[in-house]
Amino acid sequence: MLKIIFMTTMMIPMAMALKPKMLYQMTTSYSFMIALLSMSLLEPNSNTHLHLDHTSAPLLSLSYWLLPMTIMASQHAMTKEPLQRQRTFLSTLVLLQLFISMTFMASNLTLMYIMFEATLIPTLIIITRWGQQTERLTAGTYFMLYTLTTSMPLLMMILFINNMTSTPTFFMQMMQPISPWTELMLWMACLGAFLAKMPIYGLHLWLPKAHVEAPIAGSMVLAAVLLKLGGYGIIRMMQILPTMKTDLFLPFIVLALWGATLANLTCLQQTDLKSLIAYSSISHMGLVVAAIMIQTQWSLSGTMALMIAHGFTSSALFCLANTTYERTKTRIMILTRGFHNILPMLTIWWLLTNLMNIATPPTMNFTGELLIASSLFNWCPMTIIMFGLSMLITASYSLHMFLSTQTGTPLLNTTTHPTHSREHLLMILHIIPLMLISMKPELVI
Structure with missing residues (x-):
């Protein structure tokens, strides 16, 4: 567990010190090696130090698997930039990966x-440094304001719970019974941050703006x-807050x-x-929210399956959009x-x-949506109308x-390269894991 954290941290000095010719080959292969190592954490009882369980391990592996792919996807655009900026970009990516993995490993x-x-x-x-258009600053402002405004109540809630339990709260129900209004306020504070x-x-x-302005890696x-992280946060909160x-x-x-x-x-x-x-x-995240809220075994399994499947699928779609953009220099579909x-x-x-995005069987997306649909239908038969319309x-x-x-x-x-x-390798690395997971879904469900 800790060795993976240390290995990820050491990528920052490595990106800063490598020779220019070796920069992308070394960082990609090194991060790919860490991604393969993180696969071992999917096995139950493999964690020794930090907190990993069947909820966080698949998401952690997904985030590590994505790091070499983000480096590969941005390689073409980044090689035109000055060397120092390329090094800074790689270091920022690794830093982001480090924070994400620590979120999933937090005890x-x-x-x-x-x-x-x-x-x-x-x-x-x-987003703000490597985005393409001038609107990237607006996108960054939106992103920051939405996140900070909603996370302030979450911080107050965490301090309140820590005071009540007299300890940094672990992911288990340690709270004494409290008044219904306090419970409601705690739940609202928690849900606000994660739902945003x-x-x-x-x-x-903030999301369409951030996506449109961000570079491909972003x-x-x-x-x-x-x-x-939002879905993961709500699942974790259910292990701490009083059941509602x-x-x-x-x-x-x-x-x-x-x-x-x-x-x-x-x-x-x-x-x-x-933007599309x-x-x-x-x-897709709307379905995930609805499934988490029902809090049944099937809906949580469907949540995990859909989150992992959507991670690969939407990332692959952005890669494809980027390959088109690099050749045509436009994102307008008709052009x-x-x-x-x-x-x-x-x-x-x-x-x-696209077939995976539609959730065609036998993909993982289909497994997730089927579990979510059946748990929603079991909870209230009328939801099948909304779900069917959505599909x-x-x-x-x-x-x-x-x-x-x-x-x-x-x-x-224009001449097209x-x-x-x-x-092609980038797309294979997106689609093959998704196909393999659908053959052994108990890794993520």
């Missing part, structure tokens, strides 16, 4: 909160790992399901490719059409990833995205 609430908030700083630097991070519809405005980490009746969660479940459908409808009218993928993340004639191999990756619109916008980027005659007359083996 008590206070450490988890500190690391949860610390992820804000490197993400903000990546996921984000639930209504607190979601988008991948945001979609694949940072959104999952589902009546409190009813408005949140309704909002999550409505929000998922509304985000899907918003996807249908997007012209910007990255960002809104699709909001709709990037006709790629099937120019780069047919890339079309196969587009099709596979229908998801299929519509995914196929719309695929057809509008791949078919038709190309509108741009052929795909690099680096890009």
